[in-house]
Structures are given as structure tokens and as C-alpha cells.
Amino acid sequence: MANKIMEKIGVIALIVGLVIAFIVSLFYTELSATVIVILGILGVIVGIINVTDEEVMHYLLASLVFIVSASALQGLVGVVPVIGGWASTFLNAVIVLVAPAAAIVSLKALYEVAREK
Secondary structure, three states, X not given: OHXXXXXXXXXXXXXXXXXXXXXXXXHOOOOOHHHHHXXXXXXXXXXXXXXXXXXXXXXXXXXXXXXXXXXXXXXXHHOOOOOHHHHHHHHHHHHHHHHHHHHHHHHHHHHHHHHHO
């Protein structure tokens, strides 16, 4: 029962983070410190709660690829008229959400590797 609740909290944290990223990107071209902290905290929650031991490698690979590709895409979409500013800010906000989760999951993976020796 408690496991199901924790899973739901992790999913809700991810969805709330994506919604915040979307809304903030509609109205601002840069992320404020408050938004960065909120997205970072949500990312930590996702990293702690959402990723199971079986999903660690997939999650780390997917988050690494997303962070690298989204960072590259920011420059590309930034020059597109009308949606460029919005898309760039949105990608940046999602990176801020995903990076702490990836850091937490990678620390968990490093701990597991060290513990097995």
C-alpha cells in the first residue's frame, strides 16, 4: 500500500514539474531562482521515489541523452521566430527538472556498484 502511494507521489512530482516548466516558459524567457529551486526539489523527489533498481540503467541513459540533446536544441530552437523563446525556456526548465533526478539515480547506482564489491 505504502509503495503504491510513493509511486504516485513520484509520478505526481514529475507531472507537476513538467506543468510548471510549461507554464513558466509561456510567460518568461528566463527561469527565476525560485522556479529553479522548485524544479530541482521535484527532480530530487522523482530520482528518489520514481526509479526502481531495474530501471536505473534505462533512466540514466535516457536522462543523459535528453540533457545533451535538449541543451543542443536550445540553440537551434532559440532562433525560430515566435516559438523560439518559449521552446528554449521550456527545454531549459525540463533539464533543470531531469538533472537532479539523474544525479540521485546515478548516486544510487554508484552506491550499489561499490556495495557489491
